[in-house]
Amino acid sequence: MLKVTNLYKSFGEQTVLNDISFELASGEIMCLRGKSGAGKTTLIRCICNLDKADSGTISINDIESLENGKPNKAYQNTVGMVSQGLDLFPNLNVMDNITLAPVSRKLMTKEEAEKNAQALLDSLEIGDKAKSYPSRLSGGEKQRVAVARACILSPSVLFFDEPTSALDIKATREVANLIEDIASRGISVVIITHDESFCDMLGARQIVIESGKIAN
Amino acid sequence: MEIIRLMPRFLEGLQLTIGLWAIVLVLSIPLAFPVAFIRSSKNKLVAGATKFYIDIMRGTPLLLQMCFIFFGLPEIGIVFERFTTAVVAFVINYTAYFAEIFRSGLKSIDKGQWEAGQMLGISKPVLFFKVILPQTIRTVIPAVTNEVTTLVKDTSLVYILGLGDLLRQGKIYANSLSSLAPFVVVGVLYFIVITVISKGCEKIEKSFNY
Numbered sequence: 001m002l003k004v005t006n007l008y009k010s011f012g013e014q015t016v017l018n019d020i021s022f023e024l025a026s027g028e029i030m031c032l033r034g035k036s037g038a039g040k041t042t043l044i045r046c047i048c049n050l051d052k053a054d055s056g057t058i059s060i061n062d063i064e065s066l067e068n069g070k071p072n073k074a075y076q077n078t079v080g081m082v083s084q085g086l087d088l089f090p091n092l093n094v095m096d097n098i099t100l101a102p103v104s105r106k107l108m109t110k111e112e113a114e115k116n117a118q119a120l121l122d123s124l125e126i127g128d129k130a131k132s133y134p135s136r137l138s139g140g141e142k143q144r145v146a147v148a149r150a151c152i153l154s155p156s157v158l159f160f161d162e163p164t165s166a167l168d169i170k171a172t173r174e175v176a177n178l179i180e181d182i183a184s185r186g187i188s189v190v191i192i193t194h195d196e197s198f199c200d201m202l203g204a205r206q207i208v209i210e211s212g213k214i215a216n
Numbered sequence: 217m218e219i220i221r222l223m224p225r226f227l228e229g230l231q232l233t234i235g236l237w238a239i240v241l242v243l244s245i246p247l248a249f250p251v252a253f254i255r256s257s258k259n260k261l262v263a264g265a266t267k268f269y270i271d272i273m274r275g276t277p278l279l280l281q282m283c284f285i286f287f288g289l290p291e292i293g294i295v296f297e298r299f300t301t302a303v304v305a306f307v308i309n310y311t312a313y314f315a316e317i318f319r320s321g322l323k324s325i326d327k328g329q330w331e332a333g334q335m336l337g338i339s340k341p342v343l344f345f346k347v348i349l350p351q352t353i354r355t356v357i358p359a360v361t362n363e364v365t366t367l368v369k370d371t372s373l374v375y376i377l378g379l380g381d382l383l384r385q386g387k388i389y390a391n392s393l394s395s396l397a398p399f400v401v402v403g404v405l406y407f408i409v410i411t412v413i414s415k416g417c418e419k420i421e422k423s424f425n426y
């Protein structure tokens with residue numbers, strides 16, 4: 001379970017997050033909405049330890065995000081992110097993008113990692129793209145690679161920043177299926193989106209951020 | 217036909233030119249990476265000192281730097297042999313240029329790449345060598361190619377040290393034969409060398425086929 005308590009974050013004079021608290025059960029899907037500049041990305045960056053909140057606490061399954069003010073490794077292993085830019089490694093093929101982390105962290109042998117990666121790719125219906133470089137993939141395919149790269153580490157919570165902004169209706173529906181599939185494995189999913197119909201498609205809980213607070 | 221008889225002399229000069237070129241590259245390219253890092257350091261003092269070094273190297277003629285090392289340093293008891301002088305001067309100078317190229321190359325890598333690595337728990341060294349460095353190398357190849365070919369031509373500055381590089385051989389025999397032919401030979405040799413090097417760099421660039 002993800003637990004965010006009294007989170008504050010300012011950039012200079014501008015208060016972006018002003019006392020944010022919420023909880024998310026395992027396997028739950030939540031949509032995070034709000035106007036452009038409302039602080040949605042900032043919120044999930046803070047939860048992922050990419051930005052540092054000014055105050056407040058964050059924990060997943062009772063493991064705190066920080067340890068002596070520094071990112072807690074045990075916590076870090078429980079969060080995954082599919083960022084808006086996806087940030088695939090362009091110099092590595094799909095397989096290496098997915099296996100670099102588990103192999104270099106010695107979580108799996110190369111053979112295990114490749115087997116798991118191939119299974120993930122197959123379930124995402126891009127099993128034939130393992131040897132392709134990211135630049136050769138379509139937007140939707142890239143996104144699925146980013147999902148596979150995050151999922152192979154079995155995070156407890158997976159964050160998506162605007163996963164459908166570049167997709168047509170058919171591809172959006174595919175992403176919705178994908179997210180439901182992820183959630184059915186017990187992974188909690190937080191999705192930043194502007195797209196209300198996408199939230200409805202998922203039947204997900206929605207929270208709206210406005211002036212740094214949760215408005216609903 | 218004189219020219220053909222003199223070919224071994226030109227090749228000797230060419231050997232010195234290419235030897236110096238290779239030694240300078242082998243030393244300055246690896247050195248430039250740490251310099252680029254220090255130059256981007258958060259510590260203002262070391263970053264500033266490194267910037268000062270780079271600015272001096274880029275803001276004064278290489279010929280002057282070489283004179284300084286060869287004629288100036290002995291005044292304070294530091295004496296280098298001629299060829300060593302050339303190597304030291306070129307390495308110090310080219311390291312500065314390469315460091316600036318690498319620094320801007322590193323800066324051009326999207327910070328999302330570092331963040332993705334952090335999110336995936338990949339250690340900084342692994343991320344650097346597997347992800348950041350290969351991308352940096354690819355982006356800097358055109359600029360590096362430029363420096364690498366300029367270096368071939370710059371080596372002719374060692375005439376000031378009395379070293380017999382390719383151009384100096386050409387000058388000597390142009391004088392003694394009262395002919396322009398040695399210069400033509402020298403020009404052709406430079407051209408061949410630089411063309412081969414450029415083609416090599418192009419090959420390397422193409423090998424990054426992602």
Ligand SMILES: Nc1ncnc2c1ncn2[C@@H]1O[C@H](COP(=O)(O)OP(=O)(O)OP(=O)(O)O)[C@@H](O)[C@H]1O
Binds near residue numbers: 036040041043
């Ligand atoms: N690193 C930063 N430095 C200064 N200001 C920042 C920084 N990051 C974000 N901000 C500011 O914080 C506010 C919230 O930004 P954020 O990216 O979280 O918005 P968002 O809700 O994700 O918007 P969008 O829907 O456009 O992506 C914005 O006003 C932005 O300018």
Ligand SMILES: [Mg+2]
Binds near residue numbers: 040041042161
């Ligand atoms: Mg955003």
